[in-house]
Amino acid sequence: MFDYQFLIEVLVGGLLSGVMYSLVAIGFVLIYKTSGVLNFAQGAMLLFAALTFVSLVERGSSFPVAFVITLAIMVVLRVSVERAVLRPLVNQPPTTLFVATLGLSYVIEGAAQLLWGTQVHGLDIGISDVPLDIAGVFISRFDLFAAAVAGSLVALFALFFRYTRTGLSFRAVADDPFAALAVGLRLPRVWASVWTASGIVALVAGLLWGARLGVQFSLSLVVLKALPVLVLGGFDSIAGAIIGGLLIGAIEKLSEVYVGRLFGGGIEAWAAYVVALVLLLVRPSGLFGQKLVERV
Amino acid sequence: MSAAPSTAQLLPGAGAFAITVGAAVAFGAVPLLGSDYLMDAVLTPFLALALAAVGLNLLTGYAGQVSLGSAAFLAVGAYATYNLHLRLPQLPLLVDLVLAGLIAAAIGIVFGLPSLRLRGFYLAVSTLAAQFFVQWALTKFGWFSNDNPSGVIDAPVLSVAGFTFTSPAERYVFSLSVVVVATVLTQRLLRAQSGRNFIAVRDHELAAKVIGVPLLRTKLLAFGASSFLIGIAGALWAFAYLRTVEPAGFNLDRSFQILFIIIIGGLASLRGAFLGAAFIVVFPLLLSRAGAALLGGVFDSGVLEMSQRIVVGVLIIAFLIAEPRGLIALWDRLWRAVARPAAIRNT
Numbered sequence: 001m002f003d004y005q006f007l008i009e010v011l012v013g014g015l016l017s018g019v020m021y022s023l024v025a026i027g028f029v030l031i032y033k034t035s036g037v038l039n040f041a042q043g044a045m046l047l048f049a050a051l052t053f054v055s056l057v058e059r060g061s062s063f064p065v066a067f068v069i070t071l072a073i074m075v076v077l078r079v080s081v082e083r084a085v086l087r088p089l090v091n092q093p094p095t096t097l098f099v100a101t102l103g104l105s106y107v108i109e110g111a112a113q114l115l116w117g118t119q120v121h122g123l124d125i126g127i128s129d130v131p132l133d134i135a136g137v138f139i140s141r142f143d144l145f146a147a148a149v150a151g152s153l154v155a156l157f158a159l160f161f162r163y164t165r166t167g168l169s170f171r172a173v174a175d176d177p178f179a180a181l182a183v184g185l186r187l188p189r190v191w192a193s194v195w196t197a198s199g200i201v202a203l204v205a206g207l208l209w210g211a212r213l214g215v216q217f218s219l220s221l222v223v224l225k226a227l228p229v230l231v232l233g234g235f236d237s238i239a240g241a242i243i244g245g246l247l248i249g250a251i252e253k254l255s256e257v258y259v260g261r262l263f264g265g266g267i268e269a270w271a272a273y274v275v276a277l278v279l280l281l282v283r284p285s286g287l288f289g290q291k292l293v294e295r296v
Numbered sequence: 297m298s299a300a301p302s303t304a305q306l307l308p309g310a311g312a313f314a315i316t317v318g319a320a321v322a323f324g325a326v327p328l329l330g331s332d333y334l335m336d337a338v339l340t341p342f343l344a345l346a347l348a349a350v351g352l353n354l355l356t357g358y359a360g361q362v363s364l365g366s367a368a369f370l371a372v373g374a375y376a377t378y379n380l381h382l383r384l385p386q387l388p389l390l391v392d393l394v395l396a397g398l399i400a401a402a403i404g405i406v407f408g409l410p411s412l413r414l415r416g417f418y419l420a421v422s423t424l425a426a427q428f429f430v431q432w433a434l435t436k437f438g439w440f441s442n443d444n445p446s447g448v449i450d451a452p453v454l455s456v457a458g459f460t461f462t463s464p465a466e467r468y469v470f471s472l473s474v475v476v477v478a479t480v481l482t483q484r485l486l487r488a489q490s491g492r493n494f495i496a497v498r499d500h501e502l503a504a505k506v507i508g509v510p511l512l513r514t515k516l517l518a519f520g521a522s523s524f525l526i527g528i529a530g531a532l533w534a535f536a537y538l539r540t541v542e543p544a545g546f547n548l549d550r551s552f553q554i555l556f557i558i559i560i561g562g563l564a565s566l567r568g569a570f571l572g573a574a575f576i577v578v579f580p581l582l583l584s585r586a587g588a589a590l591l592g593g594v595f596d597s598g599v600l601e602m603s604q605r606i607v608v609g610v611l612i613i614a615f616l617i618a619e620p621r622g623l624i625a626l627w628d629r630l631w632r633a634v635a636r637p638a639a640i641r642n643t
Contacts, residue, residue, distance in 0.1 A: 038417050085613055085617075088617040089616060089617060089620075092616070094416060094417065095356070095362055095559075096559070096616055096620055098362075098420070099555060099556070099559045099612065099616065100613050100617075102552055102555070102556075102612070103556075103608075103609040103612030103613045103616070104613060105609070106605045106606065106609030106612070107605075107606050107609035107610055107613070108609075110602040110604075110606035110609065111602075111606055114599065114602045114603065114606070118598060224424070224428075224548075227421045227424060228421070231418055235417060235418075267432070269428045269431075269432050270425055270428035270432055273421075273424055273428060274425055276421075276422070276425075277422045277425050280410060280414055280418060280422060281413055284413045284414050284415070284418065285418070
C-alpha cells in the first residue's frame with residue numbers, strides 16, 4: 001500500500017527547506033535584476049555573515065548586539081565591494097562580471113576563515129528540533145520557524161519594492177538603467193543599497209542555514225542549491241525565486257526518497273539541476289524570467 | 297594576433313626559426329637539463345591544464361558558450377582512459393586516449409544540447425548538471441574505478457609502441473607531444489570555416505543564423521571538440537601528472553580554475569590559454585615559497601592556504617579591472633613595443 005502520510009511528510013519537509021533555498025536565491029535576484037551581475041559571492045557572503053555572528057556570540061555578545069554589529073559589517077563589506085570591484089567593471093560583458101564575483105568569493109571565503117578560524121561552530125538560535133505532530137504528519141519545528149522567518153522577510157521585501165520610494169527606484173533601474181539615469185536616479189546609490197539589501201538577506205539566510213548545518217566552510221556551498229532555483233524561476237524574478245525554491249525543495253526531497261533508492265541514493269546533488277534543465281528546454285527563460293529580446 | 301603576422305612579414309623565416317628554437321628547447325633542452333621537480337610539479341600540470349584551457353577556450357572564448365562543468369570532462373577523460381586500458385588491454389595507449397576523448401566528446405554533446413535553447417547564465421548553470429552528475433556517477437558506481445571503495449584509480453604505466461614513459465622527464469615529453477598535436481589540430485579547426493562559424497555564433501547568434509551558419513551543428517561541434525580536448529587533458533592530468541586520482545579531485549574548484557585560466561590568459565586566444573595556465577600553476581608555488589621565506593614557520597599550512605585563496609581572488613579581480621582582455625593583451629603590447637622598432641630598423 002502506498003503510504004500517503006509519508007508522502008505528505010516528505011513533501012512538507014521539502015517545501016519548508018525550499019523556502020530556505022528561496023531565501024538564498026532572492027539575494028541573487030536582487031542584484032541580478034538591478035545590475036545584471038550573477039553574484040556568485042553570495043554564498044561566501046552568507047558564510048562570512050554567519051561566521052561573524054557566531055564568533056561575536058562566542059565572544060560574549062548577546063544575540064541582538066551581534067546581529068546589529070554583523071549587519072553593520074555586512075553593509076560596509078557590501079558597499080566597499082560595490083565600489084572596489086563592480087564599479088570599475090561597469091560595461092564589461094556578463095561573463096567577466098561573473099568571474100569577478102567568483103574571485104570575490106575566493107577572497108571572502110579566505111578572509112572569513114582567516115579571521116575566525118576553520119573549525120565548525122554550532123549555532124543555537126533557541127528552537128528545539130522536536131518534530132511537531134499535525135494530524136499525524138510530523139513536521140520539524142525548526143523548519144517551520146525558518147520558513148516563517150524567510151517568508152516574512154520575503155513579504156517585507158515585496159512590500160518594500162511595491163510601496164517605498166527606494167523600492168520604486170530599484171524597479172526603475174531594473175527596468176531600464178538608462179531611463180532611470182535620465183530621470184535623475186543615482187545609479188551608484190541604488191546599486192549600493194541593493195547590495196546592502198542582499199547583504200541583509202545573506203545574513204538572515206546565513207543564520208538559518210548555519211543553525212541547520214553548523215557554521216562552517218560548506219555553508220558557502222548553499223549557492224549551489226540556489227542556482228537551480230534561479231534557473232527554474234528566472235534570474236530576474238523574485239516571485240520566480242520563491243516558487244522555484246519551493247518546487248526545487250519539494251522535487252529534491254521527493255526524488256531522493258522515491259527515485260533515489262533506485263540508484264542507491266545521493267541523487268540530491270544533481271536532481272535539482274536535471275529538473276531545472278528539463279524545464280528550461282520548454283521555457284528557456286525559466287518560469288518567470290523576462291524573455292530575452294534580441295535586436296539586430 | 298595582429299603583431300605576430302606583421303613581424304613575420306618583415307622578417308621572413310623568423311616564424312619558422314622561432315618554432316624550431318622553441319621545439320628544440322621544449323623537447324630537447326628542458327627534459328635534459330630541467331630538474332625532476334620542475335617537470336613533475338610545474339611543467340606536466342601546466343601542460344595538462346593548458347590543454348584543458350584550450351578546450352574550454354574553444355567553447356567559451358570562440359563559440360561564446362560559458363561552461364562551468366570542465367572538471368566533469370576532465371574526469372570523464374581520465375576514467376575512460378583507465379577503463380579502456382583495464383578492460384581492453386589489447387588496444388594501444390594512444391588509441392585509448394583518442395577513444396577516451398571521443399567518449400568525453402559524446403558526453404559533452406549530450407550536456408551541450410541545452411545550448412540550443414539556453415543562453416548566457418542559464419546555460420552556464422545548466423552545465424553544472426554535468427559537473428555534479430559525473431562526479432556522483434563516478435563515486436556511486438564502482439565499475440568505473442574497478443570497485444575501489446572510494447573511487448580512486450591508479451594510473452597504468454604510459455607506454456607507446458614498447459617505449460615506456462615513467463620518469464618525470466619522460467612523462468613531460470609524452471604530455472608535451474600530446475598537447476602540441478592537439479593544439480595544432482585545434483588551430484586548424486579554428487582557422488577553417490568551423491572556427492568562423494564559432495565566432496559568428498558568439499558575436500551574434502541571430503545574424504549568424506541569417507547568413508546561413510548551421511547553429512545546431514556549430515554549437516554541438518563546439519561542445520564536442522571542447523570536451524574532446526578537455527577529456528584528453530584529463531587523461532594527461534591523471535596519468536602523466538598525478539597518477540592516482542579520485543573523483544573528488546575533479547570538483548567544481550577545478551572547473552573554476554580552468555575558467556580562471558582562460559579569463560586571465562585571454563578569451564579566444566590559444567596562446568592566452570597557455571599563458572593563463574602558466575600563471576595559475578606557477579603563481580601558487582611562488583606564493584608559498586615567498587610566504588615561507590618571508591614569514592618562516594609562523595604560519596601553518598591552513599593559514600597559508602587561506603591567504604593563497606585570498607591572493608588568487610584579489611589577483612583575478614585586479615586582472616579583470618586592469619586588463620579584461622587578459623595576459624595575452626599585455627603580451628601583445630609588450631611584443632609590439634619590443635619587436636616593431638627592431639623590425640623597422642631591419643628594413
